[in-house]
Amino acid sequence: EAAVTQSPRSKVAVTGGKVTLSCHQTNNHDYMYWYRQDTGHGLRLIHYSYVADSTEKGDIPDGYKASRPSQENFSLILELASLSQTAVYFCASSEGRPSGNTLYFGEGSRLIVV
Amino acid sequence: QQKVQQSPESLSVPEGGMASLNCTSSDRNFQYFWWYRQHSGEGPKALMSIFSDGDKKEGRFTAHLNKASLHVSLHIRDSQPSDSALYFCAASEPSNSGTYQRFGTGTKLQVVP
Numbered sequence: 379e380a381a382v383t384q385s386p387r388s389k390v391a392v393t394g395g396k397v398t399l400s401c402h403q404t405n406n407h408d409y410m411y412w413y414r415q416d417t418g419h420g421l422r423l424i425h426y427s428y429v430a431d432s433t434e435k436g437d438i439p440d441g442y443k444a445s446r447p448s449q450e451n452f453s454l455i456l457e458l459a460s461l462s463q464t465a466v467y468f469c470a471s472s473e474g475r476p477s478g479n480t481l482y483f484g485e486g487s488r489l490i491v492v
Numbered sequence: 493q494q495k496v497q498q499s500p501e502s503l504s505v506p507e508g509g510m511a512s513l514n515c516t517s518s519d520r521n522f523q524y525f526w527w528y529r530q531h532s533g534e535g536p537k538a539l540m541s542i543f544s545d546g547d548k549k550e551g552r553f554t555a556h557l558n559k560a561s562l563h564v565s566l567h568i569r570d571s572q573p574s575d576s577a578l579y580f581c582a583a584s585e586p587s588n589s590g591t592y593q594r595f596g597t598g599t600k601l602q603v604v605p
Contacts, residue, residue, distance in 0.1 A: 382535075411592065418597060419597060420494075420496075420580060420596050420597040420598050421580065421582075421595040422595070423593075423594070426592055437594075468535055470535075476584060476591070476592040476593050477524060477584040477585055477586060477591055477592075477593070478524065478543075480526065480538040480541060481526075481536075481538065481582075481593060482538075483528075483535035483536045483537065484535050485533075485534060486534070486535050
């Protein structure tokens with residue numbers, strides 16, 4: 379089965395601080411994604427990437443940067459963390475285009491900004 | 493704007509009963525649908541996808557898609573306590589366009605022993 383691992387699994391950050399969430403997949407998938415989960419909003423896409431060294435914006439990219447240094451790794455960066463970014467973040471991968479392929483999710487990273 | 497709507501928001505069914513979940517897209521271009529299930533403390537996992545009109549059955553789970561109304565449903569027969577979870581519907585445009593999947597807000601299912 380596809381394997382997507384995230385780190386850290388949980389983090390408390392200070393407002394205005396920098397946060398980096400990391401994701402590693404061993405599926406040899408081309409596409410990787412960062413979603414945010416909030417109660418009442420479901421899962422919303424922040425950034426995605428279909429090839430190393432390239433990232434694309436999703437529906438809610440403001441306040442977030444992404445980095446894809448290799449096919450296996452995809453990071454989400456919060457340069458100046460804010461209270462509104464408290465949420466659970468999920469990384470996912472898919473073999474090909476998301477429109478025809480299943481997403482495989484990691485276990486999530488719970489971020490609390492204080 | 494939420495392009496994928498799910499109902500009900502929460503649902504409670506007795507063990508052994510039938511659970512029915514609904515999903516509708518407000519974007520006529522979204523014609524491919526998935527159902528994902530998320531147990532507490534875990535990431536979502538795909539249950540099934542459906543791209544053609546009609547029914548698709550996988551074990552106790554049956555999805556039904558009506559493209560004309562952009563409505564997809566998920567029916568779980570013989571519900572088990574282990575089916576208690578948050579169920580997400582996701583939708584996207586057909587494969588050649590390459591757009592990403594958009595998710596609904598989820599239906600929380602509780603199966604009562």
